[in-house]
Amino acid sequence: MATKMRYWLMKSEPEEFSIDTLARVGREPWSGVRNYQARNYMMKDMGVGDGVLFYHSNTAIPGIAGLAEVASAAYPDPTQFLKKSDYYDPASRPDEPRWWLVDVAFKRKLSRLIALDELRANADRLDDFLLLRRGSRLSVLPVTAAQWRTILSLEQA
Numbered sequence: 001m002a003t004k005m006r007y008w009l010m011k012s013e014p015e016e017f018s019i020d021t022l023a024r025v026g027r028e029p030w031s032g033v034r035n036y037q038a039r040n041y042m043m044k045d046m047g048v049g050d051g052v053l054f055y056h057s058n059t060a061i062p063g064i065a066g067l068a069e070v071a072s073a074a075y076p077d078p079t080q081f082l083k084k085s086d087y088y089d090p091a092s093r094p095d096e097p098r099w100w101l102v103d104v105a106f107k108r109k110l111s112r113l114i115a116l117d118e119l120r121a122n123a124d125r126l127d128d129f130l131l132l133r134r135g136s137r138l139s140v141l142p143v144t145a146a147q148w149r150t151i152l153s154l155e156q157a
Contacts, residue, residue: 032077054066063119079099129143
């Protein structure tokens, strides 16, 4: 039985890894996530083919810059074992990895950035979108099918 497609928002700082970088490389491991809830979404809930809103964070105008898709099942994040990595975790062991990731594949760049301010202005149409919750700082968030459609409709506005 086929699993139901899900949707996600994944944040990246464009200076570190942007939608343009993903377009250039085509597919990339979504490494370095060090939050248990975000990890659990990748490890337990994401499936190959799920839609991804690629969000540029920590920039002058944060917002959704493109679309991607989950391109692999979850597997251990190799950066947790690399002592020279910013994401090294000395408590994680290869036989008991703590951190997991999925590969993400480029689909398309949006015709324009859908800025966080525009998402906030449409909050009434986005039915408690997790990104807009006060204090929400997760780098990986679930998105409902209705929210996905509404956000993509904003691209044409």
